[in-house]
Amino acid sequence: MVRINTSKIMHNDKALFLAYDQGLEHGPKDLDMKSVDPKYIFDIALEGMYDAIIVQAGLAEKYYRSYYKDVPLIVKLNGKTSMASIAPISRQLCSVDRAIKLGASAVGYTIYTGSQSEPEMLQEFSKIVEQVHDYGMPAIAWMYPRGPNINEHDTDILAYSARVGLELGADILKIKYNNNPEGFKWIVKCAGRARVMIAGGDKMLETDFLRKSEEIMKTGVAGMAVGRNIWQHEHPLPLSKALRKIVFEGATSEQAEKVFEEELHRHHKM
Numbered sequence: 001m002v003r004i005n006t007s008k009i010m011h012n013d014k015a016l017f018l019a020y021d022q023g024l025e026h027g028p029k030d031l032d033m034k035s036v037d038p039k040y041i042f043d044i045a046l047e048g049m050y051d052a053i054i055v056q057a058g059l060a061e062k063y064y065r066s067y068y069k070d071v072p073l074i075v076k077l078n079g080k081t082s083m084a085s086i087a088p089i090s091r092q093l094c095s096v097d098r099a100i101k102l103g104a105s106a107v108g109y110t111i112y113t114g115s116q117s118e119p120e121m122l123q124e125f126s127k128i129v130e131q132v133h134d135y136g137m138p139a140i141a142w143m144y145p146r147g148p149n150i151n152e153h154d155t156d157i158l159a160y161s162a163r164v165g166l167e168l169g170a171d172i173l174k175i176k177y178n179n180n181p182e183g184f185k186w187i188v189k190c191a192g193r194a195r196v197m198i199a200g201g202d203k204m205l206e207t208d209f210l211r212k213s214e215e216i217m218k219t220g221v222a223g224m225a226v227g228r229n230i231w232q233h234e235h236p237l238p239l240s241k242a243l244r245k246i247v248f249e250g251a252t253s254e255q256a257e258k259v260f261e262e263e264l265h266r267h268h269k270m
C-alpha cells in the first residue's frame with residue numbers, strides 16, 4: 001500500500017492553509033482592489049509562511065509558477081457559483097491528472113452532506129481518493145452539510161459528516177466550526193485518523209478571530225484553512241504571524257494579540 005504523504009502540507013501534525021477559491025464560490029463581492037489580484041494572495045501565502053494555498057485550477061495555471069518552490073499547492077477539484085439556484089451540488093471541474101501537472105501536493109473536494117445530490121458527490125470524491133492515493137497524495141474533503149432540512153451547525157450532523165469523510169478515505173477534513181467546543185471534540189473523535197481543519201468564515205474583528213482560533217485549536221483539530229479573515233484584513237501578515245503562534249505553538253489569544261501588535265509596529269517601521 002502506498003503511504004499517503006501529508007508532510008508537504010503539514011508540520012508536526014499541524015497546518016495552516018490559505019483558501020482563495022471565493023472568487024468562484026461567492027464572486028467579486030468578497031474582493032477589493034488588493035485581494036482581487038491573485039498575486040497579492042500568493043504573496044501572503046509565501047510571506048505568511050502558509051503550509052499551502054488552496055485555489056482552483058485556473059488560478060494555479062496562471063499564477064502558481066513563480067511560487068511552486070516555496071508554497072505547496074492544493075488544487076480544489078470541484079466548485080460552484082452562487083448564481084445558479086439549484087440543489088446544493090458541486091461537480092468535479094478539474095481532473096487529478098491536471099492537478100498533478102499543475103504541481104499540487106494535495107487535492108480538495110467539497111461534499112454537501114444531506115443534499116439531494118449527495119450520492120453524486122460521494123461517488124466523485126471516492127473516485128478521486130482512489131486516484132490520488134495511487135500517487136501517495138492526500139485528499140482533503142470540505143465536509144459541508146447543506147440542504148433545506150439540514151442544520152449546518154448541529155453537532156450530530158457535523159459529526160456524521162466528519163465520519164463520512166473518514167469512511168470515504170479523506171486524509172484531511174475541512175469543517176466549519178459550530179461554536180460548541182465540547183461538541184466539536186466529539187466531531188474530531190468521529191473523524192478518527194482523518195485530521196480536521198477549520199474554515200475561517202466571514203471576516204470578523206481580529207481580536208474575535210484570534211480568540212475563536214484559540215478556542216478552536218483546543219478542540220484537538222490540526223489547524224485552520226482560512227481565507228477572508230486573513231486576506232480581507234488590512235494587515236494580513238501580522239495577523240498570519242499571530243495565528244501561527246496559536247496553531248503551532250499553542251499560544252493564547254492574548255499572547256497572539258501581542259505578536260500582532262509587535263508585528264504591526266515592525267511593519268510600520270520598515
Ligand code: FBP
Pocket residue numbers: 019020021022025026142144199200201202225226227228229
Ligand atoms: P473562508 O475562510 O473565507 O470562509 O473560506 C473557507 C471556504 O471553505 C472556502 O474555501 C470557500 O470558498 C468558502 O468557504 C465556501 O463557503 P460557503 O459554501 O459557505 O459559501
